[in-house]
Amino acid sequence: MSSIDKVLARIDANLDQSLQRLFDLLKIKSISTDPAFKAPCREAADWLAKELTGIGIEASVRDTAGHPMVVGHRKSGKPGPHVLFYGHYDVQPVDPLELWNRDPFDPVIETREDGSKIIIARGSADDKGQLMTFVEAARAYIEETGDLPVDVTILFEGEEESGSPSLHPFLEANKDELSCDLALVCDTGMWDAKTPAISVMLRGMVGDEIIVKAASRDLHSGMYGGSAQNPNHIVASIIAGLHDENGKITLPGFYDGVIEMPDDVKAMWDTLGFSVEDFLGDVGLKYPRGENDRTPLEHIWTRPTVEVNGMWGGYQGAGSKTVIPAEAHAKFTFRLVGDQDPDKIQDAFRAYVRSKIPADCSVEFIAKEGSPALRLDFAMPVLEKGKKALQDEWETEAALIGMGGSIPIVGDFKRMLGMDSLLIGFGLEDDQIHSPNEKYNLTSYHKGIRSWARVLKELAED
């Protein structure tokens, strides 16, 4: 038995314990965006540092202005690239809680009708389950062979779901410690349950929240209705004016920097057999919205968007209340592609919003830090190593795909630390991340651990 086969066999034999450790982490309510959950975020960081230390990776919890980072190191004493593995231990809020079938922080394994097993909990797929695939691969490697095949640095973040405000200062302050030859990032998905994937294009993001204010207090809609400004109407008109009748975004200069995919990339994607019916059907929809001269794969991989993630104003309780509210709110996120500039887009958005505010009203903005989109070089040599490891494990060629969501860390690694990132993850379309009843396939977890062991081995063979 080769050493990698022994490592894989150990992973298989110890799966139950690997799951128990994941469950311990999933029980911690590390919701980073809500200040009420500050203590559980630190608890998750402490848990991870202890876990890493326990398997022989020298780790510590590092304070920031926000939630702490976890950093770990283990030298292999062997040639080959020094890799940095990145994941995040924070999770999304759980509301609407009433749509969960069970406590989001009481993980369980359920068997589905087809016999497959899933791990259900907030963070099971995004990103605790994913980051633990690497931790467990490292554990098996060290326990089986006494060492890791390459030098490894670990970086676990606790603010990925809330805009990563502490990340830039932390990378800047620890540039020497964290600069490696390559980053491994596990926060993405497979193409489908049988086809592994490496994500080579990520949309960027920039966000903004607006608060539109009119009268100095809530008004009676009978007494003032028709004559006083209604902030609900203004916010609605701002939202409604962002798209034209063809689904294009109307902000001046918005499409500056958007690039068309080369024909060969489009051709490769055509072979993936993307099914609009499955993609939308899975969530109860049929008809793609968005730019009507583009395919849904373009909508989510190569085209920029704006979505209103939240809006509210006035009375939301049972029954009716005849009120004109004093203020109304909306939260916007733009997904960016190509070379779109987050700052310019925020400027254009704010100019647009201000142009829609009547003389009597005011608007306040709450910014969310932006990050541009990212594309990896399709010819990057390390891609081939990743593809081989994944093909060995999954017995299917890995797809090189785009990603609709943002992983700003990848841009930061490139720009601040000069590192390319290999984006390998085992999430699936139906994992319901950010939604009630988030899950992670047991297969994703088990074969994810095995995949990382294989990737480490491939990287070492240089």
Next chain:
Amino acid sequence: MSSIDKVLARIDANLDQSLQRLFDLLKIKSISTDPAFKAPCREAADWLAKELTGIGIEASVRDTAGHPMVVGHRKSGKPGPHVLFYGHYDVQPVDPLELWNRDPFDPVIETREDGSKIIIARGSADDKGQLMTFVEAARAYIEETGDLPVDVTILFEGEEESGSPSLHPFLEANKDELSCDLALVCDTGMWDAKTPAISVMLRGMVGDEIIVKAASRDLHSGMYGGSAQNPNHIVASIIAGLHDENGKITLPGFYDGVIEMPDDVKAMWDTLGFSVEDFLGDVGLKYPRGENDRTPLEHIWTRPTVEVNGMWGGYQGAGSKTVIPAEAHAKFTFRLVGDQDPDKIQDAFRAYVRSKIPADCSVEFIAKEGSPALRLDFAMPVLEKGKKALQDEWETEAALIGMGGSIPIVGDFKRMLGMDSLLIGFGLEDDQIHSPNEKYNLTSYHKGIRSWARVLKELAED
């Protein structure tokens, strides 16, 4: 001293006790629209029935499918019209609670900088303070003279702030008991703090709530953004499309039945010295919105409107959540004038909403029962009696005015019981009804009680 002067002197002497009784009623949290406050609504009804019985008006609490009614009777044995007095004991919700300077249900009298005194509590002006002006006038009349000058029936409702669902069945079932010669309704305002008013035009109302649904669950806005329908966008576009660039409402047939005021009525209103600066300035605004070829007095008295009283969808918490919500909501109320038909307007609204729902989405409606607008006959003889009583008390001619808000009961009295209504109230523009820190001037309460004593006397002299 004439008998009316004695009654007025007794009112003055007993003001402190009258206030104490009002405070007892204001302490009861009778929010009718929220099912959590069912018990306090009944408590308010019980309190009122006991109070009426105590002063010699035979009263009882009468069950309905919703909150109970209070009905009372007292025969005078004298000629003259039999009057029905109407008020409502339920109040608006108190949110946003954080904008109140004190507990909304802990009434207090405060002295303002100009020396005037105000009663602060939810319901102080709308409508507990107002209905108690009549109860206290009746008390003083009975205590001083041993009787009321006319036959009096009392009807106190507990669902005025939540669409009065039980009112029609109750009026229908008790038609004989409640049909009188004239209704006295105390739920309106003065023209200004020195000028009493009788409201002769009331806008009608019809409401609707929409729930727009798209995907079967909340979606990640990165993974699905640009391709999946976003209910926030759809609701926003529905709201935004309701008005054209001139402030006109776009629903087909919406203005059918809207009538222009006769020139002499407009001329009378011109003498009232309505100040846009004061009207809007009082609530921190300057510029009238609405149909841009109409005056603000027209906007609120004679023109129909639609206002979004509430809208919501997606994440509203601190920080950001990159979600496309599965559904979004909005609550609409239309104010109606002239002969506009609430049913036709609801039909037109629903047809419009359905036309804006993409193939993949659905909409549900939650109706609020409508009522058409109402105009009294300017030549109605009883108006003169009311004007005289008010002029005697306030030493200023009473204005005959329109009202932006709806008092559906007035239409119901007319259509179901064949009664005209004399709409006399003592609220002021700055009472902040439906808003935090609702107040009622002590002068409104004191001189309101005196005014009703004078009105009863005038009515008896027939």
